[in-house]
Amino acid sequence: MLDLAGVNPDSVVYDLGCGDGAVVVAAARHYGAKKVVGIEQSKRLCSIAIAKTKGLKNASIIEANYDDVDLSEASVVTLYQSASENARLKKKFLAELSEGTKIVSHDYGIPGWHPTQLSTFKDHRRGYRVLVYVIGSQLPSRPRVALG
Numbered sequence: 353m354l355d356l357a358g359v360n361p362d363s364v365v366y367d368l369g370c371g372d373g374a375v376v377v378a379a380a381r382h383y384g385a386k387k388v389v390g391i392e393q394s395k396r397l398c399s400i401a402i403a404k405t406k407g408l409k410n411a412s413i414i415e416a417n418y419d420d421v422d423l424s425e426a427s428v429v430t431l432y433q434s435a436s437e438n439a440r441l442k443k444k445f446l447a448e449l450s451e452g453t454k455i456v457s458h459d460y461g462i463p464g465w466h467p468t469q470l471s472t473f474k475d476h477r478r479g480y481r482v483l484v485y486v487i488g489s490q491l492p493s494r495p496r497v498a499l500g
């Protein structure tokens with residue numbers, strides 16, 4: 353996911369629903385992102401994520417509903433939510449994210465938006481997809497206008 357998003361030391365990554373913090377740790381430790389913020393509503397998962405990110409100065413975990421967190425500084429947003437949740441998040445993405453921000457979604461697409469990349473992977477358990485969207489280039493193609 354983070355490879356496809358091109359995460360690098362200039363990246364500001366927000367992980368929406370960070371669970372136990374695996375993506376946050378990878379982005380902060382292995383990709384050396386400038387800043388990584390994981391947001392998780394489950395107290396239990398948050399404590400695991402906080403423990404895992406201890407000592408990582410570029411990572412933080414917020415226990416919150418991500419609806420209530422401003423995403424505007426993100427250059428990359430990662431998420432693993434349902435398609436209906438992704439559809440609901442479109443309004444927030446368009447309101448808060450700047451042009452060029454990448455949204456990287458595990459398995460589920462953002463209904464009505466076109467990914468700029470779609471890759472499939474197989475790990476030891478199962479296959480999964482990663483879809484990349486870029487704010488400013490994700491809207492549906494314009495309908496063709498008949499000339500003459």
Ligand SMILES: C[S@@+](CC[C@H](N)C(=O)[O-])C[C@H]1O[C@@H](n2cnc3c(N)ncnc32)[C@H](O)[C@@H]1O
Nearest residue numbers: 368369370371391392393394416417418419432
């Ligand atoms: C499928 S898990 C993904 C966990 C992790 N990101 C991963 O890839 O392994 C989805 C996570 O999103 C969290 N979540 C769902 N809705 C949320 C919301 N509105 N605000 C914060 N966290 C949320 C859930 O508690 C759950 O931990």
